[in-house]
Every structure is written in C-alpha cells, then in structure tokens.
Amino acid sequence: MIVAIDGPAGSGKSTVAHAVAERRQLTYLDTGAMYRSVTLRCLREGVDLADEKAVAAVAAAARIEFSAGEKGQTVLLDGQDVTADIRTPEVDRNVSVVSAVPAVREVMVALQRAVADSGDVVAEGRDIGTVVFPSAEVKVFLTASDEARAHRRAVQREGGDAAKDASATADAAEEQQILDDIRRRDKLDSSRAESPLRAADDAHRIDSSDLTLDQVIDQVLALVDAAREGKAAEAKPEAEAVAKPADEAAAKPEAEAAAKPAKKERVSAAKAKPGEGHMRAFAGNSFEDYYDHGMRDYPLPARALLACVVCLVGAVTKILWPWKFEQGELMWEESRGRVLVMNHVSMLEPVVVVCSLWFHGQRVRPIYKSEFDKAGIVTWLFSRVGGIPIQRGSADLKAVRRAQRALQRGEVVLIYPEGTRIKTDEKAPIHGGFALIAQMGKAPVQPSAVVGARDITRPGRFFKKLGRVFLKVGPCIEFSELGVKGRKQQAQKMEQVAMDRVWELRDELRRDHPGKM
Structure with missing residues (x-):
C-alpha cells in the first residue's frame, strides 16, 4: 500500500x-x-x-x-x-x-x-x-x-x-x-x-x-x-474466480483447460503482496515469486528438485572434497532466522553450507550478485534453491526487504561480505549491508569460516584439486551484546565484530589444520 x-x-x-x-x-x-x-x-x-x-x-x-x-x-x-x-x-x-x-x-x-x-x-x-x-x-x-x-x-x-x-x-x-x-x-x-x-x-x-x-x-x-478493507474485498471475488475455471474447463479441449488456470494464477500473483498468494505446481510462477515466498511454500516439484540437488551435490562434494564442520552444532541447533557470514574463497563453501543446513531441516537463502542472472538457466536454478539476487554497488532495497522477510520467517540468510571470491590473505573491502539486513529482520549474525577450499581451482588447470575442506562456526552475535546504542552505531559495530570473528575462526582452522588455505 x-x-x-x-x-x-x-x-x-x-x-x-x-x-x-x-x-x-x-x-x-x-x-x-x-x-x-x-x-x-x-x-x-x-x-x-x-x-x-x-x-x-x-x-x-x-x-x-x-x-x-x-x-x-x-x-x-x-x-x-x-x-x-x-x-x-x-x-x-x-x-x-x-x-x-x-x-x-x-x-x-x-x-x-x-x-x-x-x-x-x-x-x-x-x-x-x-x-x-x-x-x-x-x-x-x-x-x-x-x-x-x-x-x-x-x-x-x-x-x-x-x-x-x-x-x-x-x-x-x-x-x-x-x-x-x-x-x-x-x-x-x-x-x-x-x-x-x-x-x-x-x-x-x-x-x-x-x-x-x-x-x-x-x-x-x-x-x-x-x-x-476495500483491497481485501476486491481480493475475495478474485480468489473465487481463480477456482472456477477448473470446473468450467472440464468440457473444453485439454490444452485450453490446462492453459486457463496458469493464466489466472499469474494475474493473482501480480496483485498479491510480495510473499503472499499461492505458488502452484506448473502454474507459471515467476522468478519474483520464488524470491519473495518462503522456501517451504515452494510448489512440490521445486522442493523435490531442491532435495535431489542437495542429496546429489552433497554426496559428490563429500567424496571429492571431504568437508567437515567444526562446532557445527552451533549452526544446526539454532532454529531462528539469522544472517550467516563467512569468508569466500571458492564456489564450494556456499554449496556445503546449503547442503549441511538442509540435512538438518533448515532452509538457506544465499545472497548472490545479480550478474549471474545473465544466463537464464542460472536464474532458474538459483531461484529454485532459494537464492536472492542483489545489485552490487547500489541500494538494492528490494533484495534487502526480501532478506528481511526471510529472516522473519525463520530462514537463514547466507551472505559473503567480501562480495567476491578472495584468493589472497589480504582483507578485502567489506560490504556492510549484512548488519542492516540483520537489524531489519531483528535477527543475530552468526560468523563462520572455511579453509582448504581456496586452492581447489588451480590457475591454468581445468580439473579441480582434491583435498579435505574444514569449516568452523561461531556462536550467534546479538546486537544487544555490542555495548553501543543507536541503530547506525550498532550496525557499524556488528560489521566490525562479526568480521573479526570470521578471521579468528579462519586462523583457528589454519592452526589446527596446517597447510590448509
């Protein structure tokens, strides 16, 4: 409104x-x-x-x-x-x-x-x-x-x-x-x-x-x-109209009967608020529908696809790059929405995080750069696995609001504050929007780190290097624990504290697993 x-x-x-x-x-x-x-x-x-x-x-x-x-x-x-x-x-x-x-x-x-x-x-x-x-x-x-x-x-x-x-x-x-x-x-x-x-x-x-x-x-x-009240009254007959074609189409050709419900569903979704309205299987749901709705509200085929992808990819990565979460219970035993931040060194760690949390009954919304959406098949796949695109270098308020609603539904929002894969030990500039998203969603921030994945992709080599990968999770950081007042000051403090903890976790992993980068 x-x-x-x-x-x-x-x-x-x-x-x-x-x-x-x-x-x-x-x-x-x-x-x-x-x-x-x-x-x-x-x-x-x-x-x-x-x-x-x-x-x-x-x-x-x-x-x-x-x-x-x-x-x-x-x-x-x-x-x-x-x-x-x-x-x-x-x-x-x-x-x-x-x-x-x-x-x-x-x-x-x-x-x-x-x-x-x-x-x-x-x-x-x-x-x-x-x-x-x-x-x-x-x-x-x-x-x-x-x-x-x-x-x-x-x-x-x-x-x-x-x-x-x-x-x-x-x-x-x-x-x-x-x-x-x-x-x-x-x-x-x-x-x-x-x-x-x-x-x-x-x-x-x-x-x-x-x-x-x-x-x-x-x-x-x-x-x-x-x-x-007027909008609610208008929505009621519209919802009833969506249900009618199923009966009226019974005597018509199958192709026409199949087309009408899909058309009605698209009209209904266009008028609904973000995240409201039903998502139906094979009903022409848009990418926006997937970005705005809770993952548990996805239609059955999309949820089945996610389950198959998680099981397959999880098994393959576990075999090729045996990965292990240390202090993983800190992540798996949390049942509330939260922002999960970690260092970004390869395309493996977001896959591992999504798979691990899915096996423990939690749904993850990875925030990814919208540049990936240039390929239609990538957009289609990322939308089905819960991804939310964001335009880097701009105030993408739509993405922020989507992440906020995901947190309020109890979903985990996965963010890489560095914004891109970092192949050196030099600290890259941090995109601090994760603290703002956590504030808006009234959610804590949970730091985590990975080692062993940075050298998977070798310069000039097509085949990936095999080896063990280790991840470590820290306890959630609450805004109330930061000791500062004011939303702006709290957000700035959260950015600093959370990322310092990410680097500490990474260094702890390196001490425990020498040679892993």
Missing part, C-alpha cells in the same frame, strides 16, 4: 506521515528531506543554484540514506548525519529553487519509487499523489492557513511542538520571517513548470488550521483502514 500526503510547507505533513507509518507499520519516506539534502550540499559546495546542470550533478552524486534510531529517523548525506542541518532557514529559503530543477526531480523520483517497490510506504511531499505515486491507494492534501503554518514552524525551531501545545509561543520577528518565506515558497511551488504543487483530483483535502494533531492523524488512519 502507498499512502501519499501532499501539501504546502509547514502543513504538518511530516508529523502526520510519521504517526501514520508508526501506527500502521508502514515505511516512512521523507521526500522533502531528500530535496533538502541536495540543497544543503549545493550550499556547502558553493554551487550556483541558477546553474541547473551543476545542481543536477550534485543530485546525481549525492548519497542520501535514512536510518531509524532511538530518537527517530536520521537523514544521512554521503554518510554524514544532516538531520538538523537540512532544517535551517538558509535551506528553507533555497530548497524550492533546487526542487524545481527537472533533472533533480527525475533523480529523486526514481529513488522514491525504488523505495516503494520494496514494501508499503507513507510518502509526503508536494507532488507525491500527482507525479511520484499517481496510483497511490490513499491520497491526502493537507493544508492550513499561512499564519498557522508559520507559527508551527517557528515553535518547532525553538524546540517546541505547537501541535501538542496550543499555548506554545515563538519569537515574533522570527515568526514573521518564516511567514514571509512560506508565502514566497508557496508561490514558487505552485507556479513552477515542473510538478507544481497542487492537490490530486482524487485526493482527500484536510485543513488542519483548527484541528489537533490527533484529529488529523485519525482522519488519515480512517482513510488507510478503509482502503485496506
């Missing part, structure tokens, strides 16, 4: 969107903060805001991220916390100029849509319901009088909250300056050629001038709940 809240500056969009997201478990998307971040970077770098090409270049290069912390959402610009810096008067006065640049809006809209593709969101801004998400299930245009908005913003800058404290006051001169800025900004926003501020034709208008914050939130929540 997408909830789009539009309105002029100071109308309370951010506060309402935050509350709606929290109460209905939706992701909050602060689009205004994105434009403000670009504005801040332009101001810091001395970029002429009249030079649209220069401003667009800043937008394209800026790395804007959001991080949820104990005190609310944090805005990161190129890795730096700018939550407070983007709310200054100087940014207020210039953000409309930056956001009016077509190339800037193109970059920001693409990023906003990518976030929404990964799950349900509440987005607020000035063109959310008209341009960014014109098909949003709920559209709200929230406004208030100029004076009310200026007063709220002035109180906010002094650390108060006029929405919760009707008696809150602010400096009169400051409030007048904010009022002038708001009126100037309204004129710019509503008259710009690119995505002007206006209410969508099907938006619900709410004037909050004389309403309390709770009254506004309640009105929006009522719209959200009504939209959800």
Whole structure:
C-alpha cells in the first residue's frame, strides 16, 4: 500500500506521515528531506543554484540514506548525519529553487519509487499523489492557513511542538520571517513548470488550521483502514474466480483447460503482496515469486528438485572434497532466522553450507550478485534453491526487504561480505549491508569460516584439486551484546565484530589444520 500526503510547507505533513507509518507499520519516506539534502550540499559546495546542470550533478552524486534510531529517523548525506542541518532557514529559503530543477526531480523520483517497490510506504511531499505515486491507494492534501503554518514552524525551531501545545509561543520577528518565506515558497511551488504543487483530483483535502494533531492523524488512519478493507474485498471475488475455471474447463479441449488456470494464477500473483498468494505446481510462477515466498511454500516439484540437488551435490562434494564442520552444532541447533557470514574463497563453501543446513531441516537463502542472472538457466536454478539476487554497488532495497522477510520467517540468510571470491590473505573491502539486513529482520549474525577450499581451482588447470575442506562456526552475535546504542552505531559495530570473528575462526582452522588455505 502507498499512502501519499501532499501539501504546502509547514502543513504538518511530516508529523502526520510519521504517526501514520508508526501506527500502521508502514515505511516512512521523507521526500522533502531528500530535496533538502541536495540543497544543503549545493550550499556547502558553493554551487550556483541558477546553474541547473551543476545542481543536477550534485543530485546525481549525492548519497542520501535514512536510518531509524532511538530518537527517530536520521537523514544521512554521503554518510554524514544532516538531520538538523537540512532544517535551517538558509535551506528553507533555497530548497524550492533546487526542487524545481527537472533533472533533480527525475533523480529523486526514481529513488522514491525504488523505495516503494520494496514494501508499503507513507510518502509526503508536494507532488507525491500527482507525479511520484499517481496510483497511490490513499491520497491526502493537507493544508492550513499561512499564519498557522508559520507559527508551527517557528515553535518547532525553538524546540517546541505547537501541535501538542496550543499555548506554545515563538519569537515574533522570527515568526514573521518564516511567514514571509512560506508565502514566497508557496508561490514558487505552485507556479513552477515542473510538478507544481497542487492537490490530486482524487485526493482527500484536510485543513488542519483548527484541528489537533490527533484529529488529523485519525482522519488519515480512517482513510488507510478503509482502503485496506476495500483491497481485501476486491481480493475475495478474485480468489473465487481463480477456482472456477477448473470446473468450467472440464468440457473444453485439454490444452485450453490446462492453459486457463496458469493464466489466472499469474494475474493473482501480480496483485498479491510480495510473499503472499499461492505458488502452484506448473502454474507459471515467476522468478519474483520464488524470491519473495518462503522456501517451504515452494510448489512440490521445486522442493523435490531442491532435495535431489542437495542429496546429489552433497554426496559428490563429500567424496571429492571431504568437508567437515567444526562446532557445527552451533549452526544446526539454532532454529531462528539469522544472517550467516563467512569468508569466500571458492564456489564450494556456499554449496556445503546449503547442503549441511538442509540435512538438518533448515532452509538457506544465499545472497548472490545479480550478474549471474545473465544466463537464464542460472536464474532458474538459483531461484529454485532459494537464492536472492542483489545489485552490487547500489541500494538494492528490494533484495534487502526480501532478506528481511526471510529472516522473519525463520530462514537463514547466507551472505559473503567480501562480495567476491578472495584468493589472497589480504582483507578485502567489506560490504556492510549484512548488519542492516540483520537489524531489519531483528535477527543475530552468526560468523563462520572455511579453509582448504581456496586452492581447489588451480590457475591454468581445468580439473579441480582434491583435498579435505574444514569449516568452523561461531556462536550467534546479538546486537544487544555490542555495548553501543543507536541503530547506525550498532550496525557499524556488528560489521566490525562479526568480521573479526570470521578471521579468528579462519586462523583457528589454519592452526589446527596446517597447510590448509
């Protein structure tokens, strides 16, 4: 579900969107903060805001991220916390100029849509319901009088909250300056050629001038709940329609009867949320269905294929490269979802991990680089064995959300933080996304290591070298054990602690098995 809240500056969009997201478990998307971040970077770098090409270049290069912390959402610009810096008067006065640049809006809209593709969101801004998400299930245009908005913003800058404290006051001169800025900004926003501020034709208008914050939130929540009930009502007859063709097709040719249920299944899957809806054998399930659904929900043929592959490959690798897990019980006796990280030296270790855990009744979702998907047969096979593709070097939120849901289902997510096979002892740069995934899935991180597999593939040789392979597993690391507060700090600490433990396990294996690399 997408909830789009539009309105002029100071109308309370951010506060309402935050509350709606929290109460209905939706992701909050602060689009205004994105434009403000670009504005801040332009101001810091001395970029002429009249030079649209220069401003667009800043937008394209800026790395804007959001991080949820104990005190609310944090805005990161190129890795730096700018939550407070983007709310200054100087940014207020210039953000409309930056956001009016077509190339800037193109970059920001693409990023906003990518976030929404990964799950349900509440987005607020000035063109959310008209341009960014014109098909949003709920559209709200929230406004208030100029004076009310200026007063709220002035109180906010002094650390108060006029929405919760009707008696809150602010400096009169400051409030007048904010009022002038708001009126100037309204004129710019509503008259710009690119995505002007206006209410969508099907938006619900709410004037909050004389309403309390709770009254506004309640009105929006009522719209959200009504939209959800409407979607549920639409889904029921659709589900019944999917079942009908089985009877109606009985008197028709076999080819036509076989084709219709598959077609209906694809339509149903397209409208279902990720991971919802049934997967049926030989019913045209897409790769996306396999990425989004739990492995135990896979159709019987796919589960049978996985069992055959695991038994066959597990037996062959055990014979050619006799592998052994040390402290394996730490991995096998865990029944909860967790992120498993280890060093990556060959294509053998992911196979061994998947096979070993499968024999112990656990399902593994290996995260693999999307470059492998260039070959259709590889995509087909990887999807059936639980793989989740990820685009390296980008914020692939869809892959992150899929991994998050897998953890919440109790599946194991296997990640190689080095990102590629490492054939030397030099530590490669670490892709720290595994800590974020574990945080989002409320799961621990389990370190492991392998030795003996690095030299399986010899330079210039087609045949693989035979030999024993050893793996070792450590206990799970909980975020609560790290001794730091704040989501960002915890993620950084987890990256460091988990990978240090991986190297320790590798070194322990080398001491116990001399000559194994």
